[in-house]
Amino acid sequence: xxxxxxxxxxxxxxxxxxxxxxxxxxxxxxxxxxxxxxxxxxxxxxxxxxxxxxxxxxxxxxxxxxxxxxxxxxxxxxxxxxxxxxxxxxxxxxxxxxxxxxxxxxxxxxxxxxxxxxxxxxxxxxxxxxxxxxxxxxxxxxxxxxxxxxxxxxxxxxxxxxxxxxxxxxxxxxxxxxxxxxxxxxxxxxxxxxxxxxxxxxxxxxxxxxxxxxxxxxxxxxxxxxxxxxxxxxxxxxxxxxxxxxxxxxxxxxxxxxxxxxxxxxxxxxxxxxxxxxxxxxxxxxxxxxxxxxxxxxxxxxxxxxxxxxxxxxxxxxxx
Amino acid sequence: xxxxxxxxxxxxxxxxxxxxxxxxxxxxxxxxxxxxxxxxxxxxxxxxxxxxxxxxxxxxxxxxxxxxxxxxxxxxxxxxxxxxxxxxxxxxxxxxxxxxxxxxxxxxxxxxxxxxxxxxxxxxxxxxxxxxxxxxxxxxxxxxxxxxxxxxxxxxxxxxxxxxxxxxxxxxxxxxxxxxxxxxxxxxxxxxxxxxxxxxxxxxxxxxxxxxxxxxxxxxxxxxxxxxxxxxxxxxxxxxxxxxxxxxxxxxxxxxxxxxxxxxxxxxxxxxxxxxxxxxxxxxxx
Numbered sequence: 348x349x350x351x352x353x354x355x356x357x358x359x360x361x362x363x364x365x366x367x368x369x370x371x372x373x374x375x376x377x378x379x380x381x382x383x384x385x386x387x388x389x390x391x392x393x394x395x396x397x398x399x400x401x402x403x404x405x406x407x408x409x410x411x412x413x414x415x416x417x418x419x420x421x422x423x424x425x426x427x428x429x430x431x432x433x434x435x436x437x438x439x440x441x442x443x444x445x446x447x448x449x450x451x452x453x454x455x456x457x458x459x460x461x462x463x464x465x466x467x468x469x470x471x472x473x474x475x476x477x478x479x480x481x482x483x484x485x486x487x488x489x490x491x492x493x494x495x496x497x498x499x500x501x502x503x504x505x506x507x508x509x510x511x512x513x514x515x516x517x518x519x520x521x522x523x524x525x526x527x528x529x530x531x532x533x534x535x536x537x538x539x540x541x542x543x544x545x546x547x548x549x550x551x552x553x554x555x556x557x558x559x560x561x562x563x564x565x566x567x568x569x570x571x572x573x574x575x576x577x578x579x580x581x582x583x584x585x586x587x588x589x590x591x592x593x594x595x596x597x598x599x600x601x602x603x604x605x606x607x608x609x610x611x612x613x614x615x616x617x618x619x620x621x622x623x624x625x626x627x628x629x630x631x632x633x634x635x636x637x638x639x640x641x642x643x644x645x646x647x648x649x650x651x652x653x654x655x656x657x658x659x660x661x662x663x664x665x666x667x
Numbered sequence: 668x669x670x671x672x673x674x675x676x677x678x679x680x681x682x683x684x685x686x687x688x689x690x691x692x693x694x695x696x697x698x699x700x701x702x703x704x705x706x707x708x709x710x711x712x713x714x715x716x717x718x719x720x721x722x723x724x725x726x727x728x729x730x731x732x733x734x735x736x737x738x739x740x741x742x743x744x745x746x747x748x749x750x751x752x753x754x755x756x757x758x759x760x761x762x763x764x765x766x767x768x769x770x771x772x773x774x775x776x777x778x779x780x781x782x783x784x785x786x787x788x789x790x791x792x793x794x795x796x797x798x799x800x801x802x803x804x805x806x807x808x809x810x811x812x813x814x815x816x817x818x819x820x821x822x823x824x825x826x827x828x829x830x831x832x833x834x835x836x837x838x839x840x841x842x843x844x845x846x847x848x849x850x851x852x853x854x855x856x857x858x859x860x861x862x863x864x865x866x867x868x869x870x871x872x873x874x875x876x877x878x879x880x881x882x883x884x885x886x887x888x889x890x891x892x893x894x895x896x897x898x899x900x901x902x903x904x905x906x907x908x909x910x911x912x913x914x915x916x917x918x919x920x921x922x923x924x925x926x927x928x929x930x931x932x933x934x935x936x937x938x939x940x941x942x943x944x945x946x947x948x949x950x951x952x953x
Binding site: 393514638 | 741744841842843844845846849867869870871872875876877878879880881883884900903906907908909910912
């Protein structure tokens with residue numbers, strides 16, 4: 348058995364274990380038999396939805412991170428780099444300020460995210476090609492402008508809107524709407540699968556655009572497809588659970604350290620690791636001090652940062 | 668040449684007179700008050716100090732007259748320049764987010780009075796302190812007496828209900844994420860005064876993200892919404908997964924028509940909130 352197969356198997360075991368742990372612990376102090384009794388079905392269902400959202404969000408953010416890091420050839424690339432977070436924040440902010448029903452809010456956030464990315468890609472296009480430098484710069488600039496507008500709207504609105512947006516920025520996996528969850532899950536999982544089909548092309552692109560062209564790859568089309576896939580994934584996730592930082596940045600890097608640079612392996616491994624990471628972080632966020640929940644963004648940063656540093660140091664030593 | 672000098676001297680004298688006259692007119696013993704705390708603004712108006720208020724925060728929205736006052740900025744980020752320019756004798760603020768501004772104002776030599784009542788007793792204390800500082804002790808005392816009387820009337824009625832039978836209430840401060848008010852919050856006090864039990868009482872902080880599965884688990888009899896997002900909100904709550912079997916939802920007791928301002932602000936209108944909650948959870952039994 349190769350090392351990479353072993354890693355995938357270990358990740359799969361971790362994946363199922365995290366699902367089990369995520370379902371069995373929570374602020375309502377129930378034993379397993381109580382949890383599976385008919386009376387508490389609603390609580391179990393709520394936990395199942397949360398765990399599923401965690402899996403989808405973790406897998407999606409990790410996959411989008413992998414793809415964007417390869418396409419943009421930038422180690423700092425992460426799912427929110429193309430203005431998605433600011434676009435969706437502006438959308439969600441507008442929805443909250445205008446008093447739009449909380450059920451429609453995710454859709455508006457999703458549209459905001461897509462418009463922001465499309466704007467970035469459109470502006471970065473010149474002479475039929477997309478310059479990676481322009482893409483990254485425009486992502487940052489459009490992001491800053493949009494979050495500036497969002498901040499302006501928030502600062503002139505009531506305290507309640509302020510409230511809503513601040514918590515939105517910290518991210519959370521609370522979900523009640525099964526239709527929203529299903530739409531997001533299907534959209535994200537299909538997009539990941541499509542991204543994975545392009546993993547050979549990603550391998551070629553990450554070596555160098557010139558080399559990829561020599562291999563006969565239509566690099567401009569593939570870049571656009573992959574960026575659209577990433578923005579669909581990220582936009583869908585952001586619309587359901589706000590902005591969860593750090594996962595899309597460190598999980599791909601961590602996985603690359605372990606399994607190497609072949610995207611056929613990197614993408615599925617990162618998806619599994621991202622899911623485990625988010626499900627466990629969410630479990631901590633809701634179980635550490637009941638009845639209060641801690642924003643998941645706090646947990647992902649506090650746990651993810653040190654974890655990544657340990658991993659990095661270990662592999663630096665091995666390489667030497 | 669001479670006449671120019673004369674004109675100049677006369678002009679200076681004129682300016683001096685103008686300045687003096689302005690000073691004497693504004694120095695007519697009238698207090699100049701700035702309040703950057705919506706609750707305190709309401710207290711000041713209740714004490715008949717409407718005319719003395721020269722500046723308020725943009726979050727102050729009651730009574731109607733407040734909209735005619737100079738706005739000195741938002742609740743957490745008031746404009747220091749505007750406040751200082753209004754030359755207030757006293758500034759009323761609250762703790763928490765305003766600490767930074769309060770420290771700055773104090774460095775400018777302004778007199779800043781903080782009040783952050785967490786329960787009725789502290790609110791009464793705060794009212795009588797404001798009364799002392801603004802020479803309206805009698806008005807303050809009669810306001811407190813009036814509020815006390817109303818509270819005792821309600822409490823006499825709910826006293827008979829044993830704790831185990833008291834209606835259990837969940838206050839939703841915000842929907843996404845779900846937020847509620849713990850035991851140090853003013854709204855927790857209001858529920859207790861109205862004879863209810865706040866199911867989020869064990870949350871250690873005034874406002875925090877609350878676990879939705881615990882709301883299902885603890886099964887409140889009433890849900891009070893402390894925000895106004897849209898008219899559909901009670902319907903949205905019914906459609907949340909797992910929430911349809913909560914007693915409050917099944918018995919149609921999701922209360923969305925109590926003004927969030929009176930629920931969340933330590934102000935004289937808090938009594939109205941207590942009365943409204945009491946009526947909903949005791950009198951309107953379906």
